[in-house]
Amino acid sequence: MFFKTLSGRFLLLTIIFVMVAEVFIFVPSVARFRVEYLQQRLELAQLASLALLATPDDMVTPELANELLANAEVLNIVLRRNEMRELILSNPMVEPVSATYDLRDAGPFELIKDAMIALFNNRDEVIRIIGRPVKGAGIEIETTLEIMPLRYAMLEYGRNIFLISLLISVFSSAMLFIAVRRLMVRPIRKLVQNMMDYQQSPEDATRVIKPENRVIELRAAEDTLLDLQTQLTGSLKQKERLAQLGEAVAKISHDLRNILTTTQLLADRIETSTDPTVARIAPKLVSSVDRAINLCEQTLTYGKAEEAPPRPELFLLAGLVEEITDNENLHDDAEKISLRCDFQPGFELSADREQMFRVLGNLMRNARQVMETMPNGGEICIRANHTPSGVQLYVCDTGPGLPEAAKTKLFQPFQGSVRKGGTGLGLAIAAELVRGHGGNLELAETSSEGTCFRIFLPQKH
Ligand SMILES: Nc1ncnc2c1ncn2[C@@H]1O[C@H](COP(=O)(O)OP(=O)(O)O)[C@@H](O)[C@H]1O
Ligand SMILES: [Mg+2]
Known part of the structure; x- marks a missing residue:
């Protein structure tokens, strides 16, 4: 029932629209999140490699090597310098690499596709990433890492985005709900209320609407209603007056007919007069009276209520x-x-x-x-x-x-x-x-x- 009201419809539609809009935002932002995540791994890997390069013989103890790798959350680090591939740090138990992703020149659609694969591929795999470290002219870094932590981070990010969108949509639809109620529902209700009040007594000129809305469309509705009501009230008054007039005419016709009927009887008797002048005028008098009676009768018949509907x-x-x-x-x-x-x-x-x-x-x-x-x-x-x-x-x-x-x-x-x-x-x-x-x-x-x-x-x- 609520969703059949104007404000309910708006509420539902806003939630749907905001959620749809969020899907369009979600996909590219998840892809971007993945790139940033991987880039961060590469930067950490670079830092670890720098720590190693600082040692005199480029060697560290296995414990330190493991710590550096764990810190960067990667499995191994390979530096590529001047076309030379140098394994810097490596985990002894490296699993086979299932896919290699090159971040150096991947297009946006490729990044979105790779992100979707990462999100929906629920297998414990190891992937290789190639990228360019920050400010590392000529140097490229290659590293392998497990996909699961990335996936979990992406899922969490997605969940956050979903919650935020939900919040935004609830908030914006609530605002819209209030706005629609104030700007549309309330004025429409007022208009309907006025129509109902007016309908109960259309002759009452004080019930005619007083246009005051500032929204153009609603104002136009109010103005039109005002015209309509003014005209109707006017014609109702006129109709009432005409009805009163008609009644008066009917009464006059009725009484006049009775007077004339008496006159007719008298005129009939005058017709038989022996006086030649009177005898000459009498027929004219009789026919005049006849016509006058006819007029009264016709008026009375016409004045009777509307004709009955035909019975064919x-x-x-x-x-x-x-x-x-x-x-x-x-x-x-x-x-x-x-x-x-x-x-x-x-x-x-x-x-x-x-x-x-x-x-x-x-x-x-x-x-x-x-x-x-x-x-x-x-x-x-x-x-x-x-x-x-x-x-x-x-x-x-x-x-x-x-x-x-x-x-x-x-x-x-x-x-x-x-x-x-x-x-x-x-x-x-x-x-x-x-x-x-x-x-x-x-x-x-x-x-x-x-x-x-x-x-x-x-x-x-
Ligand atoms: N067939 C007709 N030929 C010529 N004039 C006609 C004819 N029918 C009606 N009229 C004219 O139309 C007028 C209106 O007719 P009507 O409405 O019947 O009223 P009334 O007969 O009371 O005068 C008549 O007065 C008459 O002059
Ligand atoms: Mg006639």
């Missing part, structure tokens, strides 16, 4: 169109407005039938309303066809086309109407219902020859 069913388009025709009394206008169904009688679609009733009803009513004003009437044509992803329905008419004012505000509630007594809600509601099906309603074309609306409804196969 499979039904015949012909049946639906028939029902709308009945409902809209299109039969009565038969001599002025004709209806043409340009689709197969068995054309089926899957949608919420009730909602499609309202959508097609609105479009057909609009078409009828504009063509009624035309002296020769016109024709409403319903077309339908299948596409790979759904169905397309067209509601076309031979009317005068959309007025310019309606075109720019089409589908916008309360705005698109240019009709006397219109509310501008019909198309807005129809479009919303179609969108609820995952489809779309659009104006396919409009000209002085007529207008065509297209409905696309996706179908699940």
Whole structure:
């Protein structure tokens, strides 16, 4: 669990990285340690040889010879001077030499290879070393020694390096751990805490974040969150206000409708008046009141909560169109407005039938309303066809086309109407219902020859 946190990950990774880096340091430094060790043996051997050369006949007692050799930790010493090889000191029981290493001109890779051999070769062997002593112009020294002490010294050195690296990695990861906690984990936690606080009450402007981090990336996150929260809080307030306004409008519409209904009853009675002036004005009054009541009712319907999600069913388009025709009394206008169904009688679609009733009803009513004003009437044509992803329905008419004012505000509630007594809600509601099906309603074309609306409804196969 701990290693899944940001600081835990950093801790683990730092330990791993430092250890990997130490391996790269370890190999060359062990090789260097070996060279220094051997060089030291050579120097000690040189010192021993100097002690010997100081004697008058270059001879010492066997005890002294052994002591000198033991002191230098070598088995024998050979001096090479002017191409002459001179055995200076020698241990009587010299074992066979298993390998010779020349330190005079060995390259770094050779030294690393030899060091690895020394480290991993666990056999009691004797090796020969050739090297140049310090300040020994023209003199070369050759000596044999046992490999085991060298190996042990190298192992100990390696162990020390390992311990030091462990210490370094623990120390550096601990520092990093603290830094990551302070620089990243804490600010991120603060950010998350703010989001949670804000989420509990987004309308509360005091819960909006106050950017204060000095790290650029975290500051950018805070600034973005600030923008987001400011916008959200703003729109929530606006939404609340609109909801209050909507409620007020609904109440007004409701009361107004009741007042108007009373007025309507009175106006109906005025219509029967014998006074010619009153009788002339009365029908206009009645239709004005009718329109006002219609507006109130439409507003009230629109103000009701969001449309319910569609409950699709499979039904015949012909049946639906028939029902709308009945409902809209299109039969009565038969001599002025004709209806043409340009689709197969068995054309089926899957949608919420009730909602499609309202959508097609609105479009057909609009078409009828504009063509009624035309002296020769016109024709409403319903077309339908299948596409790979759904169905397309067209509601076309031979009317005068959309007025310019309606075109720019089409589908916008309360705005698109240019009709006397219109509310501008019909198309807005129809479009919303179609969108609820995952489809779309659009104006396919409009000209002085007529207008065509297209409905696309996706179908699940
Ligand atoms: N088929 C059509 N032909 C010409 N004008 C149309 C047609 N359908 C709609 N309109 C225009 O678009 C306006 C908005 O229509 P709609 O949203 O149904 O509101 P309303 O019918 O209440 O006015 C209408 O007032 C009308 O002028
Ligand atoms: Mg309408």
